[in-house]
Amino acid sequence: MSADEILTPMMVQYHQIKEQHQGEVLFFRLGDFYEMFEDDAREVSRLLNLTLTKRNGQPMCGIPYHAAKTYIKRLLEAGKKIAICEQISLNQDGGKKLATREVVQVITPATVIEDDYLDAEQSSYVLSISFQKQGIAVSYADITTGEFSLRTVAKDDHYGSLLSVLEQIRPREILVNEDDYFLYQDFQGLLDAQQAMVSKLPPWRFSIIDGYSLLCNHIGSTSLKAFSLEEKDHRLSSAGALLWYLRETAKTSLNQIESFTVVEENHFLHIDEASRKSLELVSNTSDGSEKFTLFSAINATLTSMGTRQLKNWITRALTDVDQIRERQRWVEMLVEDRDELSRVRSILKQVLDIQRLTTRIAMNRQVPRDLTGIAQSISAFFHLVDERYQDLLPTKLEEMQLQTLLQLASEIQKAINDQWQGPFEEGKVILKGYDAQLDTLRKTKTGGKELLDSYLQQVKEETGIPTIKLASNKILGHYMEVTKTHAAKVPATFYRKQTLVNAERFTSDALIKLEQQILQSAALAEEREKEVYESLVSKTKDVQQMLLSISSFLSDLDCLQSFASTAITHQYTKPSFAEEDVLILEGARHPVVEQHLPPGEFVPNDLTIKSTGKRFCLITGPNMAGKSTFLRQSALLVVLAQIGSFVPATKANLCVVDRLYCRVGASDNLARGESTFLVEMQEAAHILRTATRHSLVIVDELGRGTSTQDGMSIAYAMMQKLLSMNCKTLFATHYHELARIDTSAIQLLTLQVSEQGGEVKFLRRVIEGIANSSYGLNVARMAGVGRDVIKQARQFQRQHFAEYDFAAMQPDLFSAATEGDESSYTAFDTNESEVIDALESFNIDQSSPLEALLFLKELQEKLQAK
Numbered sequence: 120m121s122a123d124e125i126l127t128p129m130m131v132q133y134h135q136i137k138e139q140h141q142g143e144v145l146f147f148r149l150g151d152f153y154e155m156f157e158d159d160a161r162e163v164s165r166l167l168n169l170t171l172t173k174r175n176g177q178p179m180c181g182i183p184y185h186a187a188k189t190y191i192k193r194l195l196e197a198g199k200k201i202a203i204c205e206q207i208s209l210n211q212d213g214g215k216k217l218a219t220r221e222v223v224q225v226i227t228p229a230t231v232i233e234d235d236y237l238d239a240e241q242s243s244y245v246l247s248i249s250f251q252k253q254g255i256a257v258s259y260a261d262i263t264t265g266e267f268s269l270r271t272v273a274k275d276d277h278y279g280s281l282l283s284v285l286e287q288i289r290p291r292e293i294l295v296n297e298d299d300y301f302l303y304q305d306f307q308g309l310l311d312a313q314q315a316m317v318s319k320l321p322p323w324r325f326s327i328i329d330g331y332s333l334l335c336n337h338i339g340s341t342s343l344k345a346f347s348l349e350e351k352d353h354r355l356s357s358a359g360a361l362l363w364y365l366r367e368t369a370k371t372s373l374n375q376i377e378s379f380t381v382v383e384e385n386h387f388l389h390i391d392e393a394s395r396k397s398l399e400l401v402s403n404t405s406d407g408s409e410k411f412t413l414f415s416a417i418n419a420t421l422t423s424m425g426t427r428q429l430k431n432w433i434t435r436a437l438t439d440v441d442q443i444r445e446r447q448r449w450v451e452m453l454v455e456d457r458d459e460l461s462r463v464r465s466i467l468k469q470v471l472d473i474q475r476l477t478t479r480i481a482m483n484r485q486v487p488r489d490l491t492g493i494a495q496s497i498s499a500f501f502h503l504v505d506e507r508y509q510d511l512l513p514t515k516l517e518e519m520q521l522q523t524l525l526q527l528a529s530e531i532q533k534a535i536n537d538q539w540q541g542p543f544e545e546g547k548v549i550l551k552g553y554d555a556q557l558d559t560l561r562k563t564k565t566g567g568k569e570l571l572d573s574y575l576q577q578v579k580e581e582t583g584i585p586t587i588k589l590a591s592n593k594i595l596g597h598y599m600e601v602t603k604t605h606a607a608k609v610p611a612t613f614y615r616k617q618t619l620v621n622a623e624r625f626t627s628d629a630l631i632k633l634e635q636q637i638l639q640s641a642a643l644a645e646e647r648e649k650e651v652y653e654s655l656v657s658k659t660k661d662v663q664q665m666l667l668s669i670s671s672f673l674s675d676l677d678c679l680q681s682f683a684s685t686a687i688t689h690q691y692t693k694p695s696f697a698e699e700d701v702l703i704l705e706g707a708r709h710p711v712v713e714q715h716l717p718p719g720e721f722v723p724n725d726l727t728i729k730s731t732g733k734r735f736c737l738i739t740g741p742n743m744a745g746k747s748t749f750l751r752q753s754a755l756l757v758v759l760a761q762i763g764s765f766v767p768a769t770k771a772n773l774c775v776v777d778r779l780y781c782r783v784g785a786s787d788n789l790a791r792g793e794s795t796f797l798v799e800m801q802e803a804a805h806i807l808r809t810a811t812r813h814s815l816v817i818v819d820e821l822g823r824g825t826s827t828q829d830g831m832s833i834a835y836a837m838m839q840k841l842l843s844m845n846c847k848t849l850f851a852t853h854y855h856e857l858a859r860i861d862t863s864a865i866q867l868l869t870l871q872v873s874e875q876g877g878e879v880k881f882l883r884r885v886i887e888g889i890a891n892s893s894y895g896l897n898v899a900r901m902a903g904v905g906r907d908v909i910k911q912a913r914q915f916q917r918q919h920f921a922e923y924d925f926a927a928m929q930p931d932l933f934s935a936a937t938e939g940d941e942s943s944y945t946a947f948d949t950n951e952s953e954v955i956d957a958l959e960s961f962n963i964d965q966s967s968p969l970e971a972l973l974f975l976k977e978l979q980e981k982l983q984a985k
Contacts (some may be wrong), residue, residue: 127175129218130156136204136222140316142245143202143225144194148218152181153203166641188235190564195236198316201226221558225368228316229291231480232263239423239472242266242431246290246315247361248281251323251353251682255281256358259288262365264427264474265375269354269381277836278309279805282392285313289432292316294360296325306655318359327351328836330359334379337362346379354381374663385777388436388761393802394396394781394817398754399711401430413755416710417764421467424670425677426472432678438762438775440696443552446679446763448509451693454523454640454765461686463680466671469499474670480659487535487548490655493666494531495526500669503676514668527658534655540973545645548652557647564640571597574633582608597634598624637935658679689714691765694756699730700813702847706769709752710759712903713767722883723769726753726845730774733866735842738851739890740870742898745883746851747783749870750817753849754781757815776847778814780806782821784875796825803833807840816841816848823853827864831856837912858889913955 126134133156135146141587144163155163158179165188169180182190202225206218226236230760237243240633255274260267272280285293293310297319300307301695310317310481323329331350341949348355358379365373396404401414409415414433420426430557437443445941453460472491478487480493512670516524535552541547549557563570575589584605590596599615601609606623617624653748659666689710706723713721722745728734740746756766757776782802803821810816821837824828831854838857842864858867869890871882879897896916900909961974 130175130177132217132220134298136220140202140222140225143200145202145204145222146182146187146191147204148184148220151184152183153187154179154181158977163194166199167193167211172533179657181359183559188233188765191458192236195226195228195231198228200316201696204237211339212458217685222370224370227292227318227368230262230368230473230529232482232484234475237263237475239273240426240430242289242427244288244290245292245294245361245364246285247294247357247364248299249296249353249360250303251356253353255579256354256357257284258354258361259282259290260361260376262369262373263377263478266380267358267362267378268380268382269348269358269378271354272384276804277801278306279391283390283395284608285493286395287390292318294320294357294364296320296322298322298359320364324360324363325356325777326359327353327355330355330357330362332620333359333362336380337373337376343379347381348379358834371482371484373482374660375478375667377667378666378879381787386438388438388776389757389778390758391780391802391805393798394754394779395434397781397783398751398758399443400433400758411711411715413758415497416679416714417685417759419681419688421464421680422470422673422677423472423810424674425467425681426430429678429681433758436758437763438761438777440775443696443761443763443775447693447765448659449679450682450686450763450765452507452684453680457687460680464684466499466503466894467677467680470496470673470677473497473666474674477659477663477666477670480656481663485656486542486579487652490531490539490659491535491537494528494535494675497528497666497669500673501525501528503671508672508676511672512668513671516668520665524669530658532654533653543652544885545641545648554647554651555751557644557651557869560640560644560647563636567637567640570633570637570941574629575599578627578817582610584608596626597630598626600624638689639846641783679763688766689767692761692769692771694766696760697772697774700774700847701730701772702726702728702753702774702815703770704753704756704768704774705771706891707756707771708754708767709748710755710767712748712752715895724749724752724883724885726849726885728866733864734845734848735838735864736866736868737838737846737862737871738849738868739853739858740851740854741853741872741881741890741895743901744811744870744872744881745885746870747819748883749781749885750819750849751781754779754815754817774813776813776815777811778809779817780810780814780868781817782806783817783819799823800833802838807837807844810841810844810846812845814846816846818848819851820853821850830854835860855890954981 133145136147137159144155144159147155149789156174156177156179156582160171160180163169164178167182169182172179178204184633194201194689202222204220205223206220208219221833227245229243231237231243242261243263244261246257249256250894251271252270255278256269258267258269265916270284272284274280293313293315295310295317298508300310300317300319331343331348331352332347333353335341343349343352365376368510390398399412401412402409403411405411414430418426418429420429453463457667467513473493476485476489476492476496479489486628501521504512534549536550539547546561553557571589576598579585579587582605586602586605588600589597590600595616599613600619600622601624602622609623609625610627613627616626630654684694704724704726707726708721708723726736726749738746738749740793743922756768756771757773757779759766760771760773761775780802782799799821803818806816806818818837818841820833822834825833834854835857838850841850867887867889868885869888872884873880873882874892883917896909896912899912900906934974957974957978963971966974
């Protein structure tokens with residue numbers, strides 16, 4: 120006996136559908152529940168803590184369909200995909216009724232569009248990767264906004280370029296050719312280390328020919344030349360797989376994707392993965408949140424669209440000076456016109472996320488409040504926009520288009536009940552007074568008693584029977600009851616329905632018609648309300664392109680006003696861009712650090728790197744003196760300038776930077792089997808291999824992950840290489856010996872330190888010169904390391920420092936060193952060390968003259984005892 124013969128028809132149907140959705144949890148609709156069976160039931164019951172039951176011996180668990188969103192969200196967070204299988208219609212099957220079911224949607228982390236599953240301030244990307252001879256084809260799309268981009272990245276060592284894109288885009292899902300995934304172990308490890316869900320597709324999904332056909336069909340064109348894509352463009356391999364995946368999961372229209380953008384790498388400031396993380400542009404390295412990031416420091420956006428756009432701008436800084444200056448022009452206008460800035464901010468507060476609202480309507484997943492949100496945003500747009508903002512609109516809207524938008528907004532506001540927050544429900548959506556036909560049907564439905572009373576009064580007048588009654592029951596329906604005294608007066612056109620002892624019950628054609636009208640009015644009212652609602656939805660779909668144009672305008676303007684608001688609040692200045700390759704910052708401040716210090720406490724610093732001369736800055740100084748802050752702030756100011764923002768400085772003049780490197784801090788990557796020092800050297804190698812004259816290189820403490828001799832040698836060699844490359848470089852180090860080499864082409868900078876009475880104070884000011892000491896023991900003491908440990912460390916330092924002579928081991932590095940010269944070192948015995956320790960720790964400011972004399976006498980006695 121076959122399995123199908125022993126299974127019920129419903130379970131046969133279940134297995135047929137499940138066979139097509141092996142990788143998803145199948146939500147199988149049964150009445151008011153979504154049921155899961157067999158392996159799905161076991162897994163879901165465990166993940167969601169649901170009771171596991173049985174049906175015909177098969178494991179089973181279920182959830183109410185009206186509460187499904189809560190459970191779906193939890194499954195998505197657990198890394199699952201969900202296939203929603205709904206009852207479509209009822210068919211006859213062997214004399215038994217079996218519902219026809221089909222999967223209407225596959226829900227995955229990056230293909231959901233409902234607010235319940237989305238973070239309003241985060242983009243939701245699916246990214247597709249395909250290995251090609253020309254490089255790695257990468258495509259990514261945000262189905263919630265309609266963005267769809269294609270690009271090529273180099274297949275370099277350790278996949279550095281691909282990692283940079285992944286860090287920039289931060290996809291929620293990654294699609295990959297399963298052959299590539301299993302063939303390249305290092306690539307597999309890279310993907311498995313990502314936070315995104317990874318879906319492996321068969322190789323033929325990445326066909327260039329199929330990709331070209333899919334994209335052409337989607338936009339209804341015979342070619343893709345309008346998007347700079349030829350028929351055999353290798354990028355179509357990843358794009359085709361991505362578009363197929365989106366269509367398969369959505370199971371509906373993707374009309375919000377109206378175009379394809381080919382991203383050219385040289386259009387944006389290139390920042391590698393490690394540098395992006397180190398600079399903490401949109402997430403910090405401690406907990407991954409937005410706290411203490413560049414984004415948090417400059418974010419004054421008022422819409423979720425603007426917030427997402429600001430993150431995009433920060434991660435995709437421009438290299439086109441004209442585009443940068445265009446943004447600056449808008450920021451400057453808003454900074455100078457405070458009243459206009461206030462007006463813009465006030466109106467933007469009324470704008471909803473019409474990007475995602477429009478997408479839901481395009482995909483037929485809307486609820487009534489989405490329409491009211493669009494109408495509200497359209498109204499805000501018309502209150503905001505005037506002639507001066509025409510240039511900011513991505514597509515100029517003609518007068519007729521503007522009138523269409525105004526008419527739509529007006530209709531929606533008159534028609535839709537903005538207090539209703541749920542899905543469409545008869546009687547709750549369309550307002551009274553908008554549609555006369557609907558109002559009549561509703562009156563019939565809710566005013567049936569009035570109609571019956573009116574008819575009864577008419578019958579009384581026509582028959583002269585004052586005691587006639589009108590009533591109803593479940594068996595007879597509506598009827599008129601007449602006592603036998605007046606039965607002779609009943610017209611012959613009435614039909615007798617029932618005879619009682621003292622009365623007769625009748626009906627009439629008019630009463631039957633009225634009864635049918637009342638019974639049908641509810642269904643007719645619902646049908647008409649749906650027609651009116653769908654008509655408004657259709658009208659909204661017709662202006663989709665205009666709505667997306669408005670959303671782009673509003674999100675851009677929100678970013679620009681955010682720049683202006685931040686500039687006013689924190690006294691930022693407009694940077695200027697020079698033709699010469701310079702980086703000149705005066706009174707520069709760290710945009711994040713200064714906001715977390717009391718006003719006026721942050722110490723500004725200058726930096727001057729000209730097109731010729733000393734373009735390499737060697738920065739020495741102890742920890743806690745501010746080296747890393749100075750380095751990072753210089754890099755962050757470049758990013759701010761190249762996204763079109765003003766910067767925290769009194770003056771900034773720079774040339775566009777093509778690549779920004781930030782080799783700062785020590786970190787490992789155990790998931791990839793890489794130690795701290797290996798990661799450090801990989802990052803150093805990447806800089807030396809890819810930096811150009813127009814790059815900015817930030818290096819902090821290179822070579823600290825190995826022995827002093829090896830580390831200093833590597834740092835020295837990298838210095839020499841960077842000097843020969845002539846790129847703008849800030850090179851911070853503890854290896855003060857590096858400043859003994861020929862420094863004619865190097866700016867020597869250090870962090871100013873004040874030493875008074877054995878106390879060390881870091882002034883945070885960058886000055887010309889070389890640090891005298893690393894002050895490591897002082898910092899250890901400030902950090903709370905015990906005095907006994909500090910004392911032992913100092914003794915060891917005095918006893919063994921003279922034994923260390925790097926100049927002798929590296930004679931070519933420090934020609935100024937003299938072999939055996941130990942004149943600068945002094946060895947102390949135990950008593951002398953104790954005296955010095957006591958002197959350094961004695962607080963003169965808080966001691967009386969008598970206490971100081973007694974302390975001095977004690978020290979003398981210790982020395983005399985020697």
